[in-house]
Amino acid sequence: MQRAIELSLENVRSNGGGPFAAVVVKHSTIIATGVNRVTATVDPTAHAEIVAIREACRKVQSFELSGCELFTTCEPCPMCMGAIYWARLAKVYYANTRADAARIGFDDSMIYEELSLPIAKRKIAMEQIMRAEALAGFREWERSHSKIPY
Secondary structure (H helix, E strand, O other), rough: OOHHHHHHHHHHHHHHHOOOOOEEOOOOOEEEEEOOOOOOOOOOOOHHHHHHHHHHHHHHHOOOOOOOEEEEEEEEHHHHHHHHHOOOOOOOEEEHHHHHOOOOOOOOHHHHHHHHHOOOHHOOOOOOHHHHHHHHHHHOOOOOOOOOOO
16 A cells, blocks of 8 residues: 555656556555556546556456455545456455545545436436347357357
């Protein structure tokens, strides 16, 4: 966690980035780090946890990180939590809470609230179209002998 905190401070001081950093560890060894790169890369998905997970997966040449732990300077947002579950990390350690982040302008509460609403009541309109046609891709996946389940 100490390394994640150092990286978060460096990111604010040197890069003008957000005060978030993450470290992926396997068998007590750091295999990847990440800092918030949202504004630097104009990528809303470039949260520290996502950056660290992408780098760790690249290094271990796998889309899953079972047996790895994530140390992050703040309780992960909903997007990062999704990535954490998809990557199958063993454990997450976090320092600041989402309430701490909200106090300095990083408030994810609207996303948590939106996800609990029925689709029709969300702020961003969602409309299902062409399901029958799109199911063709799912059927193709089910029949594929070269698929890699995840």
